[in-house]
Amino acid sequence: MNRVQEVFQNKAFIPFVTAGDPNLDVTERLIVAMAEAGADLIEIGIPFSDPVAEGIVIQEADQRALAAGTTTDKIFDMVKRVRTKTDVPLAFMTYINPVFVYGADRFMEHAVEAGVDALIVPDMPFEEREELLPACKAHGMTLIYLAAPTSSQRVKAIARETEGFVYCVSSLGVTGVRSEITTDVGAMVKMVKEANNVPCAVGFGISTPDQARRMAAAADGVIVGSAIVKLVAKYGEDCVEPISRYVREMKAAVIEAE
Template identity: 65%
Template sequence: MSKIGKAFENKKAFIPFITCGDPNLDVSRQLVLAMAEAGADLIELGIPFSDPTAEGPVIQAASTRALAGGATTDKIFLMVEQIRKETQVPMVFMTYANVVFSYGTRRFIERAAALGMDGLILPDVPYEEKEEFDQVCKEFGLDLISLIAPTSHERISMIAREASGFVYCVSSLGVTGMRSEITTDIGQMIGLVKAQKDIPCAVGFGISTSDQAKKMAGVCDGVIVGSAIVKICEEYKEDCVPYVADYVRKMKAAVLSAD
């Protein structure tokens, strides 16, 4: 079983997201260690991109700050190297096709795998165009994580059949960001996935409160939170680590209470 699979083994997973380099890469490194300590089961590391089309204003602004602060793919790889000396928490990169292309697809994936990354999420790569990334990921043992949105049943089934690691279920159409309520029938989406393949399903886009996390964890295998954590980083800047750790502890407890 892959490390990603183990993150979901026998329990509901809590999956936080941060934008690497916001407020700076040293704080990002501390955040990963603190979140792992606070109970995060898998951590998404966002590599900043100048035009993050799937992101709402909170994560877009974080990307802009990180790039302005000098965060680069190479510097983020060095940060991962340091992190891996201290924790083996499962980690996946979330970024955009352009970031991987410009680095060199093979070079990027080979380096990420060698550093101990476990997967890759590319929200702007549709199912029909994933093959060129997927075959290189398979070669180096990285899971290319599939996203499914509240769209047609046929499409969800098709994506689920070839999914690896876990399936990222997008709870709302549109961009990332906190929402007051989530109206999508997540249970139905997950049912379609599980009918095709026994693979963990985690829900993201819009979850920010412990009540939402508990409710979502009742129907899925894991809960993903990004904007709410990035917002804490924006508010407290270099002092954000204990605040994020506290938030992760509360959200992990909420997710576990759904069992």
């Protein structure tokens, strides 16, 4: 069991935040505060000018972060500072273009040195994983695959290759808060577990404690992004306390599902 899988010994709550929105100092404080509020693993989005899997909320956060002068190297430095304050597992969520531009091998080396445990690349199809997998393996980075509610054969193939957790996409389309999640998450999780007994975390569209409770009952963890990014947009530099409260509420709901 690796450090990422250890997160799922109990039901896990996984919040997402865009690095550099509204600035990297706030992101640094936010990651530490979310860990203290009960987050089990934290996803850090590397802002990108063309985030194809994201809805408008995270697109706008990326634009704010880039306008604030956020760069990949500055994010690595911020993570190093975070690591002096918390040992919460961290995952980068980024697109394949920024990794290629930086150099895949160099990116993994610097990310692992900074203290990042896992990498999620939503625009890299599972079938093209060899683009990044050798660099990940060389530096001890866990590559996380996304599985959408589509082909059962594909979901099983992804499960068999997984060394961290399977990121089960609860809704087709881009990220964003949804009032209703209609995908049969339980069936997806069952498919994964039949192929390989690895953790499954559900993301895309979850925003309320009730949704989190229901999703956690079917899976091993719950991922929330847009709802948190909306709070950053609403409160700006004063977002740390409201988001800490939200994380505590969501974590409590996830625990209730155990």
